[in-house]
Amino acid sequence: MPETEYTPETVPALNLPAINVPCDACGAKEGAPCTSHSGTRVRKHDVHRARSLARQHADAQAAQTAIV
Secondary structure, eight states, X not given: OOOOOOOTTTOGGGGSGGGGXXXXXXXXXXXXXXXXXXXXXXXXXXXXXXXXXXXXXXXXXXXXXXXX
């Protein structure tokens, strides 16, 4: 991914809850937008499905920990 400053105004995907976990599909770090699989383009409006699932898993683990 190019070294560029992204804002929620230019990359709406930064407002998604899944942005708070790393992406296994493209290697984007926590807080960084997903890229195309080749890493040449930023996915501005969404994240990879794997990232969304990772966020759901993290939320489920947090909920399980809160119950215990």
